[in-house]
Structure formats: C-alpha cells, structure tokens
Amino acid sequence: MVTYHHKNILDGEIPGGVYLCQVGENVSCGACCGLYNVADPSRETLAEMLALRTRAFAEVPRTVEGILSFKDETEHRECQIRPYPEFHHCPYIGLIGDSLSRAGCLLHPLGKGNRGVDFRGLSYYGGMACRTYFCPACKELPPLYKKLIRALAGDWYLYGLIVTEKQLLTAFFGEMEIRLGRTLCEGDFENIMGNPAKVRCMRTFLQYRIQRPAAGSEPLCNYFFEDGLYGRKNTDDTGAGGEKSRYFRIFRELAWEFETADALREAEKNLDEILECLTR
Numbered sequence: 001m002v003t004y005h006h007k008n009i010l011d012g013e014i015p016g017g018v019y020l021c022q023v024g025e026n027v028s029c030g031a032c033c034g035l036y037n038v039a040d041p042s043r044e045t046l047a048e049m050l051a052l053r054t055r056a057f058a059e060v061p062r063t064v065e066g067i068l069s070f071k072d073e074t075e076h077r078e079c080q081i082r083p084y085p086e087f088h089h090c091p092y093i094g095l096i097g098d099s100l101s102r103a104g105c106l107l108h109p110l111g112k113g114n115r116g117v118d119f120r121g122l123s124y125y126g127g128m129a130c131r132t133y134f135c136p137a138c139k140e141l142p143p144l145y146k147k148l149i150r151a152l153a154g155d156w157y158l159y160g161l162i163v164t165e166k167q168l169l170t171a172f173f174g175e176m177e178i179r180l181g182r183t184l185c186e187g188d189f190e191n192i193m194g195n196p197a198k199v200r201c202m203r204t205f206l207q208y209r210i211q212r213p214a215a216g217s218e219p220l221c222n223y224f225f226e227d228g229l230y231g232r233k234n235t236d237d238t239g240a241g242g243e244k245s246r247y248f249r250i251f252r253e254l255a256w257e258f259e260t261a262d263a264l265r266e267a268e269k270n271l272d273e274i275l276e277c278l279t280r
C-alpha cells in the first residue's frame with residue numbers, strides 16, 4: 001500500500017472502507033481534478049502532459065508567486081478546450097511516486113520539493129475540498145466492486161476512467177449478481193483473482209471503457225458529479241436502428257452506440273461470454 005495519499009485521512013475513515021484515490025505504485029486516480037477533461041484524452045497525450053508539468057514544477061520556487069506563475073504558464077502552453085467547460089481541470093495534477101509512475105497532486109505536502117508544506121490552498125478548489133472530496137463511486141460502490149477494480153486496472157490511466165464509473169460498475173456487477181442469484185461476497189474476490197481466465201475476462205471488460213465500437217459523440221471523460229449539469233443520456237437507445245438490448249444500461253454507461261443490429265448482437269455475445277466466465 002502506498003503512503004502518498006491524495007487525501008489526508010486514514011484508510012479506515014474512507015467511505016466503504018476501501019480507499020480508491022491512491023492505491024499502488026502505478027495505480028491512482030485524478031479524475032475529480034479534471035484529469036480527463038481535455039480535448040485529447042488519449043493515454044499518450046495525457047502521459048506527456050503530466051510528465052511535462054512534473055518536470056516544469058520541479059524548477060518552480062515554492063512561493064505563492066512561483067506556484068501561481070506555474071499555473072499561468074501551464075494554461076498558456078496547453079490547449080484549454082474542455083469537453084465539459086464547467087468541470088475544472090487542475091493544472092497542478094502531475095506525476096508522483098518514486099518512479100513518477102502515477103497521477104497525483106504536485107501541491108501535496110509529500111510531493112517532491114514541497115518539504116511537507118501543503119500548497120493545495122492555492123488551487124481552484126482550495127485545500128479543504130482537495131483533502132476531503134469523495135466522488136459518488138468512493139461513497140456508494142460496494143467494497144468488493146472497489147477491491148476488484150483496484151486489483152485489476154493495472155495503471156493510472158485506465159484506473160481513473162473506470163473506478164469513477166459508479167453506474168457502469170453497478171450495472172456490470174449487477175448482471176453478475178443476477179446470474180449468481182446473490183450479491184457478490186468476499187469469496188468471489190479470491191475466486192476471480194485466483195483464476196487467470198476470470199482475470200482476463202475482467203480486464204477485457206475494463207478495457208471496454210476506453211473503446212468505442214462506433215464514432216461516439218460523448219466525451220471519454222466522465223462527469224460524475226450528480227448535479228445534473230452534464231451526464232450520460234438517459235435512454236435505452238442503442239443506436240442500432242431501434243434495436244433494444246438487455247445490456248442497454250452497460251452500453252449506455254460505456255457511451256457505446258452501434259451502427260447495425262449485427263454489431264449490437266456481437267457486443268451482447270461478447271458480454272455474455274465475459275459474464276458466463278466470471279460466474280461459472
């Protein structure tokens with residue numbers, strides 16, 4: 001377990017008892033800092049953006065002027081087009097950890113060069129919000145769902161995209177629970193993690209989050225704040241000429257649309273196989 005926490009609290013105080021924000025050397029989330037609210041949210045572009053910021057911040061004097069100038073320069077250098085204009089994208093998210101291998105806050109007191117001083121008060125949201133905010137997935141997902149995603153996402157890029165998907169994960173694990181005729185329990189974690197075929201199936205599903213079978217109009221970034229400002233379309237339309245699907249909730253939350261009924265049926269078949277494997 002890493003000790004560099006995004007929040008200044010202990011694991012036992014986390015809603016649901018499973019901490020999601022910083023979980024391993026390569027696995028962390030920066031979604032509520034607006035990480036994915038960028039014009040090009042591809043892995044390569046985001047990784048390059050974070051690496052450049054991190055190198056630049058290493059040279060910044062830790063003064064109010066220095067830190068605020070870093071923000072101005074970063075915003076001047078980077079494209080400021082936002083898929084969700086009212087979702088703040090924080091210029092202080094960069095790379096952290098011994099190998100700079102995960103996303104995290106450059107203003108955190110444990111950040112390199114900060115000498116224990118918490119500079120997050122200089123950010124748009126302010127220090128209190130940065131320390132204490134928890135997204136709906138943190139607060140409401142069952143601990144077992146969270147544990148599976150933490151264990152299987154692999155790196156910060158996919159992790160931050162998938163772990164914040166409360167509705168998607170609820171729909172997907174809900175399908176498993178329907179098949180099992182019970183809620184998932186601790187034994188299912190061991191059962192899945194100890195079975196390479198099941199691990200592969202889970203990972204295939206997680207990868208769905210960054211795939212789009214047809215040119216979709218919805219941003220990859222998830223606006224998960226439940227204030228009604230933005231959100232996924234509340235519809236059972238699959239895009240495939242009026243064809244309905246028993247998995248429409250999953251497809252809707254993936255923002256998947258299909259150009260043909262055949263493409264829809266193929267996607268259903270793939271999901272069937274994943275769910276059958278996981279509940280066998």
Ligand code: SF4
Pocket residue numbers: 006020021029030031032033133134135136137138160163164
């Ligand atoms: S979006 Fe949720 S899981 Fe991600 S850093 Fe924020 S509170 Fe943590």
Ligand code: SF4
Pocket residue numbers: 032033090091092093094104105106107108120123125130
């Ligand atoms: S200052 Fe706050 S919003 Fe910005 S990266 Fe740090 S924790 Fe996220």
